[in-house]
Amino acid sequence: MDLHYTDEQKAFRAEVRDWMSANVPADPLPSFDGGRAGFEAHRDWEARLNQGRWGMVTWPEAYGGRELDLIRWLIFEEEYYAAGAPLRVNQNGIFLLGPTLMEYGTQEQKARFLPPMATGEEIWAQAWSEPQAGSDLAAVRAKAVRDGDSYLLSGHKIWSSRAVMADWAFGLFRTDPASERHKGLSLILFPLDAEGVRRQAIAQINGETGFAELFLDEVRVPVGNRVGADGEGWRICMATAGFERGLMLRSPARFQMTARRLVELYEANRETCTAAQRDAVAEAWMAAEAYALSIYATASRLIAGGSIGAEASLNKIFWSEMDIQMHETALAILGARAELLPTASAAGDVGRWLDGYLFSLAGPIYAGTNEIQRNIIAERLLGLPRG
Amino acid sequence: MNFAFSEEQTMMADVVRDLLARECGSAALRSRMTTACSFDRDRWRKLLELGLAGVLAPEDAGGLGLGGTDFVQIAEACGHACLPEPLVDYAGVVLPLLAECESDAAREMLAQGLETGAPIALAHPQTPWIVAANAASAFVLPGPDGLRLLAGEEVRRVQQPGIDPLRQLFTVSAEEAAGAQIAAHEAMPALLARAAERGAVFTAAELVGIAQACVDLAVAYAGERQQFGRAIGANQAIKHHLASAQVKIEFARPVVHAAAACIPAGPGFPPQSLETRARISHAMLAAGEAATLAARTALQVHGAMGYSWEVDVHLYLKRALSLTHRWGGPEHHRQRIAERILTAPLGPDRLFPQVAEEIETTPMKRTA
Numbered sequence: 001m002d003l004h005y006t007d008e009q010k011a012f013r014a015e016v017r018d019w020m021s022a023n024v025p026a027d028p029l030p031s032f033d034g035g036r037a038g039f040e041a042h043r044d045w046e047a048r049l050n051q052g053r054w055g056m057v058t059w060p061e062a063y064g065g066r067e068l069d070l071i072r073w074l075i076f077e078e079e080y081y082a083a084g085a086p087l088r089v090n091q092n093g094i095f096l097l098g099p100t101l102m103e104y105g106t107q108e109q110k111a112r113f114l115p116p117m118a119t120g121e122e123i124w125a126q127a128w129s130e131p132q133a134g135s136d137l138a139a140v141r142a143k144a145v146r147d148g149d150s151y152l153l154s155g156h157k158i159w160s161s162r163a164v165m166a167d168w169a170f171g172l173f174r175t176d177p178a179s180e181r182h183k184g185l186s187l188i189l190f191p192l193d194a195e196g197v198r199r200q201a202i203a204q205i206n207g208e209t210g211f212a213e214l215f216l217d218e219v220r221v222p223v224g225n226r227v228g229a230d231g232e233g234w235r236i237c238m239a240t241a242g243f244e245r246g247l248m249l250r251s252p253a254r255f256q257m258t259a260r261r262l263v264e265l266y267e268a269n270r271e272t273c274t275a276a277q278r279d280a281v282a283e284a285w286m287a288a289e290a291y292a293l294s295i296y297a298t299a300s301r302l303i304a305g306g307s308i309g310a311e312a313s314l315n316k317i318f319w320s321e322m323d324i325q326m327h328e329t330a331l332a333i334l335g336a337r338a339e340l341l342p343t344a345s346a347a348g349d350v351g352r353w354l355d356g357y358l359f360s361l362a363g364p365i366y367a368g369t370n371e372i373q374r375n376i377i378a379e380r381l382l383g384l385p386r387g
Numbered sequence: 388m389n390f391a392f393s394e395e396q397t398m399m400a401d402v403v404r405d406l407l408a409r410e411c412g413s414a415a416l417r418s419r420m421t422t423a424c425s426f427d428r429d430r431w432r433k434l435l436e437l438g439l440a441g442v443l444a445p446e447d448a449g450g451l452g453l454g455g456t457d458f459v460q461i462a463e464a465c466g467h468a469c470l471p472e473p474l475v476d477y478a479g480v481v482l483p484l485l486a487e488c489e490s491d492a493a494r495e496m497l498a499q500g501l502e503t504g505a506p507i508a509l510a511h512p513q514t515p516w517i518v519a520a521n522a523a524s525a526f527v528l529p530g531p532d533g534l535r536l537l538a539g540e541e542v543r544r545v546q547q548p549g550i551d552p553l554r555q556l557f558t559v560s561a562e563e564a565a566g567a568q569i570a571a572h573e574a575m576p577a578l579l580a581r582a583a584e585r586g587a588v589f590t591a592a593e594l595v596g597i598a599q600a601c602v603d604l605a606v607a608y609a610g611e612r613q614q615f616g617r618a619i620g621a622n623q624a625i626k627h628h629l630a631s632a633q634v635k636i637e638f639a640r641p642v643v644h645a646a647a648a649c650i651p652a653g654p655g656f657p658p659q660s661l662e663t664r665a666r667i668s669h670a671m672l673a674a675g676e677a678a679t680l681a682a683r684t685a686l687q688v689h690g691a692m693g694y695s696w697e698v699d700v701h702l703y704l705k706r707a708l709s710l711t712h713r714w715g716g717p718e719h720h721r722q723r724i725a726e727r728i729l730t731a732p733l734g735p736d737r738l739f740p741q742v743a744e745e746i747e748t749t750p751m752k753r754t755a
Contacts, residue, residue: 001396001456002389003648003739009388013736071388078735253735260733267729282724285733286642286669292738293390293641300391314637317630371623377633378626382606385621 005075012068013075019052020083032089032162033210039123039165042089046120054080055118056094059102063110064118070247070299077251084257092162093117093124095248097170100187100240104228113168113189125163125192127171127214128237130156135372137172138181138234142216144173144188144226151175151226153190153219161366163212164201166192172233175226185233189225196220206358247299247308249367250319252292258326258356259288268349269333280329287322291315310380313373320363320370327357390645392460400460402437407468410434413699416469420552425471426506426522434474435504443483443585445653448494449501450482455588455650459643462589466596466710467603469702471553473508473518479589481509481527484582485536485569492536492567496525510559513583514713520544520557527569528561534575537566551705580659585650587671587714591643594674594710597703598636601681604700605629605688612690625688632681639673645739646670662737665727668720675711682707 005013029045030038049055050064057076059065068076088094098117101110116122133139142155153173163169168191176184192199196219201209228236266273266281294315298308330353331338338354340347364370378384410430419425442458444450451457462475477500485497485507499505508523520526521544526537542561549556570578606629609620619625649663682704686693693700711717731737 001392001644001648003645005388005739078738082734082736256733256735256738263728263733278725279721282721282728285728286673286724287638289666289669289738290638290642290673292735293645294638296388296390296738297641297644300389303389304391311637314634317634318638371627374627374630375623377630378620382602382626382629382633384606384609384626384629385618387621387623387626 009071009075012072013079016054016076016079017083019054020079020085023048023052024083024085028084029086031208032087033164033204033208036165039089042086043120043123045086046088046090046123050119055120056098059098059114059118063114069303071296071303074251074253074296074299078253078256081251081253081257089162090117090120090123091249092126092166092170093122093168096126096240097124097189099248100170100236101227103239104187104232104236106224108224109189109227122168123162123166125160125166125169125212127157127160127163127169127190129159131158134159135369137237138185140172140174140185142171142173143177144175144186145177146175146223147220149223150220151188151223153188153196153216153221155216157214157216159202159211159366160214161211163192163199163214164209168192169214170227172237175230175233179231182234184231185237186230187227187233187236188221189227190216190219190221194219194221205361206355247295247312247315250315252288252295255288255291255319255322255326258323259285261351262326262330265330265333265349265351265353272335273333277329277333280325280332284322284326284329287318287325291319291322294318310376313368313376314381316367317364317370317373317377320360323360323363324357327353327360331357390641392456392644396457396460399457400464403434403439403461404464404467406433406437407464407470411468411470416471416553416699416702419471424519424521424555425553426519427472428522431472431474431506432504434472439474440478440482440504441501442478443650444478444486444497444501448486448497450486452653454652455585455647456644457652458589459592459647462592463596463599463643466593466706467600469553469597469600469699469706471519472522473506473554475589475593476509476518476586477506480511480582480586481507483585484509484527484578487578487581488534488569489574490567490569493569496536496569508559509582511579511582511586511714513715513719514586515558516547516549516556517544517559518554518556520559521546521555526559526561526566528559528566529575529579530561530563530568531572532563533568533572534570534578535561535566536569537561541565549709551702551709553702553706554709583714584659584664584667587667587720588643588646588650590710590713591639591646591667591670591674594671594678594707595636595640595643597707597710598632598639598674598677598681601678601685601700601703602629602632602636604698604703605632605685608692608698609688619688628684628688632677632684635673635677635680639670639677642666642673643670661727661731664723668715668723671711671714671720672717672724675707675717678703678707679711 029041032039032042055064057066057068058073144151144153170189173188175186196217198215200213202211204210262284337350441450442453446452465475485493506523507525508517508520509527524539526542528535542559544557544559547556609625612619646667685700692698
């Protein structure tokens with residue numbers, strides 16, 4: 001155990017910090033789920049990141065990466081969020097599909113899809129859930145019917161994040177019509193502007209259209225768009241879900257910065273704060289520290305050749321509950337002003353806490369509800385009997 | 388940067404776990420519950436034969452000269468076994484404290500402790516009840532003119548009956564001039580402060596072990612106990628309780644391990660920074676909460692059995708209650724966290740306290 005950064009790691013931190021301070025937009029970008037302008041501004045940011053080769057530092061150089069290990073990825077993320085850099089509009093692509101392609105994709109698929117993913121030219125949406133297949137994802141009905149060298153995709157996907165404006169989606173389809181449950185599913189990539197795709201935006205709790213329904217009617221894609229073998233979709237998607245819940249989707253730095261802002265909010269409102277609010281602020285800061293330390297431990301384990309499986313569910317529960325606790329604490333400190341939008345003349349320093357609070361409420365739901373995560377922990381980590 | 392234990396560290400902890408599995412199982416624990424002194428000298432001797440007393444003691448004094456990360460998993464194993472003997476205090480706090488005292492009497496006592504395993508108890512202001520004073524042959528007591536080392540017959544022990552059936556608690560007093568002075572009045576606060584930091588780190592590790600033992604007990608029971616024609620552990624209500632307890636444990640453990648890394652190998656202790664103190668307090672708070680939640684969860688999962696004397700859950704619940712209030716208690720630790728977050732720089736680059744001073748880049752601005 002050695003909890004010191006090496007000289008190289010320190011130099012790397014300084015390099016990231018310098019680039020970020022020279023390149024991060026001075027004013028926050030408009031939300032990528034609020035309209036085309038915000039979406040495209042975030043796409044431009046992805047391109048700029050890629051020009052600095054900061055798009056995805058763990059990726060191979062051939063795809064715009066730097067082939068860095070997970071410790072440097074953590075350092076990068078720390079500096080990224082500390083600099084107030086924009087959220088990643090292509091997170092479905094770079095954090096979920098990207099690693100999946102790297103592991104299961106063919107050379108052709110990697111060469112075709114990874115470079116435009118890295119530059120933000122192609123923004124990705126996830127098309128897994130269906131009206132009847134939410135927590136019970138194996139109930140997927142959307143089908144891919146083989147027709148020569150093509151698949152014809154048909155079905156109804158829902159809760160597809162970014163799908164209103166994204167360019168491509170990766171979906172789970174039944175390629176074996178006689179199959180049931182986890183068998184006979186395949187992971188297939190399809191363009192969202194293809195003939196036969198109809199997208200319908202869904203307004204979210206915050207009024208934005210961060211996700212969409214997708215109605216697919218014989219959407220023709222080449223067989224080469226299938227990732228992995230026919231019928232391997234479930235296994236591959238579960239590996240993707242591991243990345244999502246495990247490490248990449250929610251790196252600790254974002255929460256450490258939220259904790260820092262929360263302490264600043266407390267300091268600014270100290271005169272009206274109670275001892276219980278001080279303790280809640282301390283609780284939030286400790287949670288962010290604990291999460292970061294845990295991820296450093298996981299990263300160290302992975303670097304030494306370990307793997308991450310059901311442990312990912314522990315992380316998902318922890319960060320999602322922490323995020324809510326942090327935002328609830330902020331709203332409690334703001335008191336009556338908590339319900340005001342930043343544009344209200346009496347809003348004062350309400351900032352974006354309300355927005356963040358609403359978003360935090362989605363945390364225990366997406367990427368597998370926390371109830372499903374608790375089942376996974378109980379059955380796969382603790383060894384309790386399946387229900 | 389490598390936040391993982393070495394093979395040697397894990398192997399050493401495995402050896403201790405194996406020994407405790409043999410010597411400190413449920414039957415062994417229960418055989419000592421009805422005795423006036425639960426301290427089992429035979430088990431104590433076997434533990435010390437592994438060389439555990441000297442893990443943190445300096446090499447020139449006959450110890451192994453190792454650091455906190457070498458002992459933290461051992462302390463966790465002691466908690467998991469609900470070990471009655473105060474090995475964690477002895478090896479983690481008392482002997483390192485003696486090693487820091489500049490006096491012949493302290494050096495001799497340390498050598499004797501390492502050689503014979505003579506139990507030595509410390510009366511520390513932050514742990515008012517002295518565990519197993521009935522088994523101790525020597526005492527370290529703070530006095531008005533400094534730290535004193537006393538023989539067993541030089542102190543007056545008053546038992547303070549407590550809830551933990553495996554550990555007897557005492558208050559201890561002595562005549563002002565009794566025994567030998569081992570540290571001067573001026574040196575005492577720093578020595579006691581460092582002892583308290585070590586105590587908190589390793590007690591936190593014990594608490595994590597207790598928490599994990601509670602989940603383990605409840606998982607085993609929930610897998611066996613049948614109701615409505617199936618194991619109760621197949622029900623989500625049970626699963627979710629236990630999963631929540633496990634989440635608490637998993638996010639306490641790395642904090643405890645990082646806190647242990649604040650205790651370096653060799654003599655002395657780094658200058659106490661706000662960050663180090665907060666890390667150690669965080670470890671105590673997180674581990675205490677994990678143990679409390681896990682013990683209560685285990686009790687609930689066991690149902691009426693959990694409320695009985697027959698099942699071991701109560702042993703862990705009581706030990707957790709005892710340990711969470713040692714070395715300052717939760718409010719003390721929350722205050723240290725508040726002090727750190729309200730006065731020192733915050734941000735993702737401040738995660739590793741011993742690193743904070745070395746960072747070349749400018750600290751991020753504070754609004755305060």
